[in-house]
Amino acid sequence: MSWLLKTPIELDRFEGIHGSDKITIRHRLKRHYFDDSYRINPHQRPNDKKLFKFWKNRSSIFKRINDGNIYLTDELWFSVTPENLAQFTANYVRQCLPDAKCIVDVFCGGGGNAIQFARLFNKVYGIDSNIDHLFCTYMNSECYDLAIKPKLLCGDWETSLKMLVNNSQDKPDCIFASPPWGGVDYLRKDTYDLEEHLQPAPLSKILRVFLSVTSNVILFLPRNSDLDQLSSITQELCGPDEKCKVVYVKDNGYMKGILAFWGKSFYDFSRFYPEQKDQASGESMDGKEGKEIEVKMGDLY
Ligand SMILES: C[S@@+](CC[C@H](N)C(=O)[O-])C[C@H]1O[C@@H](n2cnc3c(N)ncnc32)[C@H](O)[C@@H]1O
8 A cells, every 4th residue: 555655645735634534535535646536638528418518618617627637526517616707706805805815715616716816815725525626626726836725624614614713823814605506407496595595504604604704705606696685694694784795797708606795895896897887787785786797817917
């Protein structure tokens, strides 16, 4: 079993794994490394036909995917945040929080967002309960030439976040999360119920936990999310005067979802995007209306 000792995986990039979990996780990571599990051959269609449309648009997921060094599980094909959008989000957070050092990406998946945050912030943590996804984040970070690599925590979102806050000297300045929307059927209904369908917990629970750590929170949610619900949950948790800013984000002309922002630093949208005023679909800020923006490469550099 000497290969167990020789893996080039930097296990110290995986934080807070302990006891028997630690041994299982290390073993899994090493096995994936030596089997080269989940590496995408960009020229070969996925076996599952349902993934075909994602494969056709693969360079919008990771622009470097055609170099052959990107890793995805079947689930990640449709859940990684497209690179333009992840880049836009990271740039926007950087502009709004110029002094921020530490960002936590809860539900980090294959690293779409975590990688873009790591380009701009000193400390980035990624949390996910799926070790195969964390392996993909690790490998994908390698091919993005990052000076700062995300630190990864494997475990349930709430326990891992608490562990991070209690055991680390880094105080999160902002939490970003792209929680699972419950599969590709999320558009079947006109309005997406954020309390009933969001996983792994209702919006109010996720938001309550996040806001107990930092007042700067961003969630990536379905485009048909119930905005009245967003508004009432915001007021219930933050008080009647607090606001949630909603930005509708498009990529390639296609509406990908909404970014919901909590925290005063995120309010003044038009300061950064005066040219987008004509596209605004409302005055935003109270969670009932939102602005719409086409995400482009190079925004906010
Ligand atoms: C939509 S994906 C995130 C995609 C990510 N933003 C990216 O760009 O790659 C949601 C992730 O949540 C993770 N997840 C689901 N339930 C979880 C839980 N209870 N605790 C932690 N992670 C969880 C899944 O494994 C999945 O990787």
